[in-house]
Amino acid sequence: MQVNQEDRIAPQEKSANSSTLAIVTLAVAAIIAGGAYYYFQADEPEPVPQPVEVQNVIPQEPLITIADIAESVIEDVIEPEIIEIEVEPQIQVEPLPSLSNSDGYVHQKTVEIADGMKIEPMLVEKDLVRHFVVFIDNIAQGELARKVSPLKAPDRSFTVSDITNKTYLNPDSYHRYDLYANFVANLDEQQLAATYKELTPLLEEAFEELGYGDMSFNQRLLQAIDIMLAAPVIEQPIELDGISVNYQFVDPQLEALPNAQKLMVRMGPENTKKVKAALRKLKKYLAG
Numbered sequence: 044m045q046v047n048q049e050d051r052i053a054p055q056e057k058s059a060n061s062s063t064l065a066i067v068t069l070a071v072a073a074i075i076a077g078g079a080y081y082y083f084q085a086d087e088p089e090p091v092p093q094p095v096e097v098q099n100v101i102p103q104e105p106l107i108t109i110a111d112i113a114e115s116v117i118e119d120v121i122e123p124e125i126i127e128i129e130v131e132p133q134i135q136v137e138p139l140p141s142l143s144n145s146d147g148y149v150h151q152k153t154v155e156i157a158d159g160m161k162i163e164p165m166l167v168e169k170d171l172v173r174h175f176v177v178f179i180d181n182i183a184q185g186e187l188a189r190k191v192s193p194l195k196a197p198d199r200s201f202t203v204s205d206i207t208n209k210t211y212l213n214p215d216s217y218h219r220y221d222l223y224a225n226f227v228a229n230l231d232e233q234q235l236a237a238t239y240k241e242l243t244p245l246l247e248e249a250f251e252e253l254g255y256g257d258m259s260f261n262q263r264l265l266q267a268i269d270i271m272l273a274a275p276v277i278e279q280p281i282e283l284d285g286i287s288v289n290y291q292f293v294d295p296q297l298e299a300l301p302n303a304q305k306l307m308v309r310m311g312p313e314n315t316k317k318v319k320a321a322l323r324k325l326k327k328y329l330a331g
Contacts, residue, residue: 139241142248146171149242156234162226165194172242176249176260183266185301194223201309203283203290210290212281217311224314227321236328261329267303268326274300274307276315281308 140148149171154163167174174193181188189196197219204213243261250260275297282293292298297308307315 139244142172142245145245152238156230156238157226158231160226167193167195172245173249176246179264179267180253182270182303183263185270185303187302187306210283212283214311217314220310220314224310224317228317230321232324265326265329268322270301270303271307271322272319274304274315276312277308278312
């Protein structure tokens with residue numbers, strides 16, 4: 044295949060001349076353009092700057108905005124409710140009298156714990172605390188010291204029944220002790236405990252007069268209670284031997300009992316049960 048002469052690539056020299064020509068042409072165009080610029084600029088007079096009028100700017104007054112101020116709402120202040128606490132008045136404890144001047148005071152306390160029972164005529168009038176302490180001390184030893192009993196003896200006499208040439212303790216004699224047994228059985232435990240606690244200093248002082256340096260009256264009272272609780276309860280008729288006030292129990296076991304327990308037997312089975320029940324409650328309090 045033959046190549047067209049017009050399609051052939053020109054030699055390198057011709058290409059270089061063409062490039063030089065293009066550069067010269069661009070330079071002439073730039074000079075002409077620059078000359079034309081200065082030519083036209085030289086013909087026109089230079090503009091005179093016009094003075095700039097400065098307008099007096101009147102400062103604007105600040106806008107005063109009047110806003111409606113809402114009136115403050117005053118709420119009613121709810122004051123807290125004041126709760127008044129009732130203070131219980133302090134109970135004025137009556138001071139204890141001296142041991143020698145305590146008869147009236149102890150007499151009154153005994154009547155109060157009796158709660159309406161007619162115990163007052165049975166109380167001794169003098170040295171009530173000392174009598175009670177000595178009486179308890181004797182019972183703790185199994186003895187019955189009637190002369191120092193804080194309670195007077197029953198008004199009714201002791202009676203017996205003769206049946207088929209035998210002498211028995213008359214059951215009617217049991218009722219001689221009804222008032223004493225009912226008094227002990229009906230005592231309010233809390234009131235009795237409070238009264239005993241209140242009178243303890245007087246009881247201890249009277250007990251110290253007996254010369255027990257290694258024992259308290261409370262301990263002695265517990266011993267006396269144990270003696271009374273050990274007394275038997277006899278339901279069947281009790282045969283006696285002897286005359287007048289020198290009656291003895293025919294049953295050797297009953298006759299061998301301490302005098303304090305013989306008193307419980309002579310009170311009869313019902314009264315003995317009442318007294319024992321009360322003594323058990325009292326012992327529980329004293330031992331606690």
